[in-house]
Amino acid sequence: MPVHNADIAARFEEIADRLEIQGANPFRIRAYRNAARTLAELPQEARVLLEKGEDLTRLPGIGADLAAKVREIVETGHCSLLDRLRRELPPAVTELLQIPGLGPKRVKALYHDLDVQTVEQLYRAARDGRIRALPGFGDKTELNILQAVEAHVSQTHRFKLAVAAQYADTLTAFLQALPGVGQVTVAGSFRRMRETVGDLDLLVTAQAGSAVMQRFTAYDEVAEVLSAGGTRASVVLKSGLQVDLRVVEPPSYGAALCYFTGSKAHNIAIRRLAQKRGLKVNEYGVFRGSERIAGDDETSVYAGVGLPWIPPELREDRGEIEAAREGRLPRLVELSDLRGDLHAHTRATDGHDSLRDMAEAARALGLSYLAITEHSRHLTVAHGLDPLRLTRQCDEIDRLNLELEGIVLLKGIEVDILEDGSLDLPDDVLGRLDLVVGAVHSRFHLTRAKQTERILRAMDHPHFTLLAHPSGRLLEQREPYDVDMLRIIRHARQRGCFLELNAHPERLDLLDSHCQMAKEEGVLVSINSDAHSRYDFANLRYGVGQARRGWLEKDDVLNTRPLAALRRLIRRTM
Template sequence: MHIHNADVAAVFTEIADLLEIENQNPFRIRAYRNAARTVEMLAPSVQTLVEEGRDLSELPGIGADLAGRITEIVHGGTCELREQLRRELPPGIGSLLRVPGLGPKRVKLLFDERGIHTPEQLLRAAQEGQLQTIRGLGEKAEQRILEAVQAQLSKERRFSIAVAGQVVEALVAYLRQLAPVARVEPAGSYRRMRETVGDLDIVVASADGPAVTGHFIRYDAVARVLSHGPTRASVELHNGMQVDLRVVEEASFGAALNYFTGSKAHNIELRKLALKRGLKLNEYGMFAGEQPLAGETEEAVFAALGLPFIAPELRENRGEIEAARDGRLPHLVTLHDLKGDLHAHTTASDGRSSLRDMAQEARSHGMTYLGITDHSQQLTVASGLDAERLAQQIDEIDQLNAELDGITVLKGTEVDIRQDGTLDLPDSILQRLDYAIASVHTRFGLGSEAQTARIMRAMDNRYVRILGHPSGRLLFEREPYPVDMGRIIRHAKECGCALELDSQPGRLDLNDIYCMMAKDEGVLVSIDSDAHSVLDFDNLRWGIGQARRGWLEKKNVLNTKTLAQLKAHWKH
């Protein structure tokens, strides 16, 4: 049975919801929510880690108890604690907590007073005026709840790119086991590396469509079959994700892959271009009348239109077709281009791996340098370092560098930006470092003008070389703080500060549009893992995907520089 990280995360989230409704220990609830976030965004599969006998308590925020629960879920798909809580509470009640404005006390009140335990029941009750008579609610509260639950139910469910990646890799491997399958590729928004994915599209080349679709619907992660035919099928997985499969002949595989990769706007422009040439383009190929001209490969399809291959990440109708026609397509950055990683944490703050282990793991990923940037003292929740502890770490790094071959550890810090724009550590310690990353971790609610001025003042500090996760967003959890990103980018150019693209799949901050803006202004972007354990360096693939969506080339990325080039750049 395939257990994806998202499956484990879903169990932990449900446990946290049910514990919250029961008004249990808030620290215990927070531990399960943090564990859900950690597991869902983890690059390696927890099922693989369990099968390899790895110590899961080494994961950030995972102690021995939670590690045991993960193992229990991997082996059985659930755990006894969830089943116990489900017996104590009605099914689906935890989903009410995701309706804005409904806390655990109000959820319990709605159940006790009206037996409501699903969003659909809540919607009907609000529409029928059943809520305003509950003590403590009233007509205005009922209207707010009605609007909130309508908005919640109308939302398209989306998944992080990392969650989609875990599903894709296992499903593609499963499909490739079938003998008549010649090629299998994911398409859609996942192939375009969008930061969130609504559903998955898989394209298969095979001469035996019925065998492929039959094999597909028998995949053990399938919860229900939505449709099934000889060349196409749709299923819903246990995690709620829909997967659509399309089977074509090998002669049409490139055309189908192009068609189902999208985006819709990009495809429309390609079809218009084909029509201008008297051709017809569809999912089966490029045709002159009934005569097929191209279809087996995407390269052939583009060539039939007089275009070079356009990378999937660019296919958003943002000028990529014009750039292709004019020979101006960017040579997009690749993971291989990265020479180092400039944002990583250790056990000195909130990391779960030692300084030495982090350095050795970075080296095994092909890095020639690794910047250690543990949090500063203001972030007490992360056991941030004060000047004295940071000085000790500087000495430890010097000693480690004297012992290690093949990689250099750089001395850094992720220093908090205070509300007034000053930094959380004095210049007397910052000057002993190779560089500092300045980040906002508090006071997200400042107005745009105050927040922008705060960040710009921090960037003016001569020891700050990178602005960390510049918009402060957490996908699915926290909106970006209000800030004038155009001014931030222009100021970065003036002061020579790079902007970070944090590769944690829950951040992916900068977004693709801001990456394009930074490139246009000549501001370098640092693609970093923000690793908190040795398992997190694999997240760089998601940062690279975001950078490619933002048209970034090797020359636009700070940490594609060699160590000597990097140090020379910082001397300017």
């Protein structure tokens, strides 16, 4: 597909932003901004000049290096430097630039000094009074930032994905059971499996004369009807969650599903592709002039702009368009691919069910192995196990495995990583286990250097298998601790150990960007429930959703292996 000057300029501006946030040479940053301005104002397309054999270095501010990058973007649709910079900085960091009053220099300070990566983290930092102490900020600037963020997000209260799912699942079932209703799908950020959602977007096909709108607005959980018409309605549930319903005709269902699934940036990119083909894409279909040529399903919409179908979790305009165009879309991991779970607790510590209860619940979900990983003694609030109690539990697991059919319990521990990087239990005890899951549960506010070294030292322990919830965050409760995740991932690769994607809805940790980083570095990720009761295995769906947002495929996930293959892999770490 042709690349326009505006596309190249946008990439150069993003490079400049990311370089400035990283603290790169100011002259290099300025060069990219100047080049972006030159290209944005250039009346002729750079690709046309290249086709004519023109020397781009003759353009103002375009040297040999930048000319080569322009050629790369024109010929391949991407820039290797930008790809690298996107891996080095969390994708959401540049979203901070949308907040009035925040330029790259201030975003750089917030990121490097306070590890602020998202608008939500920025709000908490301002609210907690942590920004005013930074050089060049002060009380007034902090207040301005707080007000700007509040104005930016005040219109939408976000719900954790698992909370929103409770309303989405029951409402979908309610609508699906109505006479005359065909398809019912929850679109929006919920379908993209974002960690939090602002509202629910429901799409429905229904026969003429169906009472779906009247039944929807009269739904028991509705607290307020914001609007109601023949094909669309909007309500607020008693929980405060807004739900928008749209009834669409079957020939437009796929187009509407694409449009209302989003994201906005992805949709804009799709519309640009359509425009280059002389087409128009909207929620009603794909049109050539007044003729609708596609739209009944999503596959037809993507085919209309020359692409294969793109999974909803990838639709964030973070490289999925280019990957689709080049045939590089991943075959994302599915919940059914999981063969086991490597992080679970029983009532021996802070869980609620017995070993047998947990084993039977895991087996009922189709899992063939389950690692029991109680807390270790340092975590006294969870009644962590000392060496004697852990040894007794290992004996109990061995006895129970002789009775169980269809599932095997693995002996493990979620051992605390102490401040100096040592593990909370002696080697002779850890050596008896099938796997050792290391976790940071204290001293979250160490400096980045100390926190990183702490974890690296723990990973070097001869019995270390898996790093649990690697960033330590709790959604809307505790920020990630400050750590160099790229160093940790690369050390895991060198050491031959693994990272957890904790599927607990309060965690969803690894971040999706870190999942991509692990994939690129060749480090396997284990999608674990962190179950504390037999019901918690259902949370694996959210972990899989996060993994899919991180582009993970079946082979990128440790616990998609059958037990024999898993044992061979984890044995190498012991």
